[in-house]
Amino acid sequence: xxxxxxxxxxxxxxxxxxxxxxxxxxxxxxxxxxxxxxxxxxxxxxxxxxxxxxxxxxxxxxxxxxxxxxxxxxxxxxxxxxxxxxxxxxxxxxxxxxxxxxxxxxxxxxxxxxxxxxxxxxxxxxxxxxxxxxxxxxxxxxxxxxxxxxxxxx
Numbered sequence: 001x002x003x004x005x006x007x008x009x010x011x012x013x014x015x016x017x018x019x020x021x022x023x024x025x026x027x028x029x030x031x032x033x034x035x036x037x038x039x040x041x042x043x044x045x046x047x048x049x050x051x052x053x054x055x056x057x058x059x060x061x062x063x064x065x066x067x068x069x070x071x072x073x074x075x076x077x078x079x080x081x082x083x084x085x086x087x088x089x090x091x092x093x094x095x096x097x098x099x100x101x102x103x104x105x106x107x108x109x110x111x112x113x114x115x116x117x118x119x120x121x122x123x124x125x126x127x128x129x130x131x132x133x134x135x136x137x138x139x140x141x142x143x144x145x146x147x148x149x150x151x152x153x154x
Contacts, residue, residue, distance in 0.1 A: 028041070028119070031043060057121070060123065065126050066124070066125060068110050070114035072118040073104040076098055076099065098110075098111050
């Protein structure tokens with residue numbers, strides 16, 4: 001199931017902190033049985049379809065377009081072990097991809113813990129062009145505001 005992306009035209013999108021510019025998407029976790037095409041279902045380590053979930057994540061991450069993926073820490077260990085033991089992913093690559101086993105508060109790795117992500121993956125895409133445009137817009141706005149303040153108090 002593909003869930004929220006962003007509002008048409010961008011901007012705040014409750015209840016999300018992000019999802020404001022099309023760079024974020026919520027995607028359901030593959031389950032062995034009982035997945036839904038109309039909503040998210042809570043996953044447990046023993047109910048996740050590790051092969052399909054890992055294939056999706058690896059397909060995204062290996063393209064180099066993913067900034068991070070939020071997934072509850074309680075689900076990361078079984079996915080990590082699958083990638084290591086079944087898919088043969090190297091320790092170096094595992095370290096780059098997973099926050100596990102560094103703890104829930106780890107801010108390294110592509111796959112990180114964030115509360116509320118036991119039933120879906122929150123995927124943030126890199127968007128260098130839109131990020132650069134946002135920085136340019138913000139700099140222009142600041143310089144206009146600074147110039148206006150300078151004129152007002154001169």
